[in-house]
């Protein structure tokens with residue numbers, strides 16, 4: 591008679607639930623024969639990913655914030671993708687903005703020189719509101735800022751009009767944590783158009799809503815300035831993104847209202863949007879991965895020029911807690927120069943920089959071999 595078999599649950603030492611599916615092993619009830627199924631490739635793979643996650647957490651140099659650390663153990667659920675739900679209001683507004691910006695381009699040659707300078711200044715301030723503000727300060731907590739600087743950054747952030755800091759941060763933390771899955775708001779696996787702008791034109795994937803809702807956002811909830819901006823976001827955008835950029839050239843040096851509105855407001859706003867979106871699209875699709883070849887984020891250095899330092903994206907996803915978002919400091923990175931200036935006058939402090947030895951160890955461990963020192 592064959593031995594009856596007993597099925598026993600295998601309990602993972604790493605925990606249960608979401609992180610690890612339970613596996614079966616089969617043990618014969620004979621005292622002399624024990625048949626154990628070898629660990630499946632799937633389980634070994636998951637173990638590797640858990641080890642990877644543990645390493646990511648250990649490498650982090652910020653004890654207080656872990657919500658933006660990549661979780662390689664998360665995988666999309668198998669099954670058909672939910673139907674796309676278009677948000678027609680956003681589609682129409684975005685189309686109109688881009689038409690206005692195109693018209694603005696035709697007006698550029700007829701602008702006064704001061705208007706060009708003013709539009710450029712508004713561009714730089716808007717970008718800093720995203721890079722030094724929503725991104726490096728509020729999403730990643732890579733440095734600390736005193737009130738005058740936070741005030742400047744929140745005003746600059748309203749000028750950039752890319753959702754309020756609270757919402758931007760939630761989308762961005764979930765982008766880092768679950769990058770290239772359906773829980774990533776601008777999942778680059780869904781194609782160039784989707785990760786560039788399409789994600790803003792459709793309803794969020796249920797996984798984004800679910801995982802985004804679980805993030806710890808208590809640091810932002812406790813920050814009065816951030817919650818104040820959230821409360822008065824619409825009037826602040828109207829004032830900073832459209833009214834102020836238009837009124838200054840018109841009132842101060844007699845520019846026509848039309849040139850002021852279409853160049854300093856619409857064209858400048860559309861340019862800021864597209865440059866920041868390039869980080870989500872191009873910097874997740876094209877370029878080398880010298881720091882971590884297992885993620886899609888890439889080094890696309892030219893984007894750093896347009897975004898004032900956000901194109902070192904493979905580095906940034908590997909070390910999201912580095913205030914420079916790059917291995918280097920001022921090279922193609924005006925945002926780092928700006929933060930350093932703020933630190934020099936005492937408005938920024940506790941700047942987090944990954945030690946060179948950790949970077950080199952990481953390059954050796956997970957880089958794609960394209961790293962060139964010096």
Ligand SMILES: [Zn+2]
Nearest residue numbers: 762766906910
């Ligand atoms: Zn980031």
Ligand SMILES: [Zn+2]
Nearest residue numbers: 869870887903
């Ligand atoms: Zn990214």
